[in-house]
Amino acid sequence: MPGQWSLHDRITANDLGNGKFLFNFTSEDDLKFVLRQGPFHYKFCMFVLVRGEPIVHDDYPWIIPFWVQLIGIPLHFWMIRNLRNIGxxxxxxxxxxxSEGRMLIDVDSRRPLKFKRQVQSPEGDEVTIEIKYETLFKHCSICGMMTHEKGLCLTMGSHDQAQTERGGVFTHV
Incomplete structure (x- = not known):
């Protein structure tokens, strides 16, 4: 990754085990430059860079910065107050x-992502807008979590299990 950021001579990397790495930057400016580019991907798997913390949990970091686009907002809703409320x-x-309807948002990875949102004007007009997370590759399209993909979704599994327990039309034949 340091080569991808054109900083290979100004960053050292250490493997801490358990899927965690420590990058040491020679300057604060280099660190800020890299952090603004996240989230990052390697072979379509997302990883997050955060400033080091003295004590961390196994699932740290929880907060992932995403550039988010709001698509389908009517022009009469296009105000800072409304965008800030949605974001x-x-x-x-x-x-x-x-101008782009775009925001850099710190998203809590322990919660499901939202991909659509109903917005209502003071006059009562309702519109569904689409929420697009830039550089989001792998996530569950069923429950919205980033911890797994659709094939491993427990929500889907419990639905399938209920269908199996109840049985189909030919179960009693």
């Missing part, structure tokens, strides 16, 4: 690009 329901907003 704040997804996570903490770091940066907002009003």
């Amino acid at each position: 704040s329901r997804l996570g903490h907003i770091d940066t907002m690009e009003l």
Whole structure:
């Protein structure tokens, strides 16, 4: 990765085991430059870079910064207040690009992602907008979690199990 960021001579990397690595940057500016680019992918698997913490849990980091686009917002809804209201329901907003309807949001990876949202104007008009997470590859399209894909979804498994327990039309034949 240091080569991909064109910083290979200014970063050292150490494998800490258990899927964790330590990158040491020679300057704060280099660190900030890299952190602004996240989340990152290697062979379509996402990984997160965060500033080091003295004590970490096994599933740390929970917060993943995503550039999020809001698609389908009517022009009369296109105001900073409305975009901020929608974005704040997804996570903490770091940066907002009003002209693009795009925000850098700190998303809690322990919660399901939301891909659609109903918005309502003061006049009562309701519109469904699409939420697009840039650089999101692997996630579960059933429950919205980033911890697994559709084939390993426990929500899907419990639905399948209920179908099996109940049986089909020909179970009693």
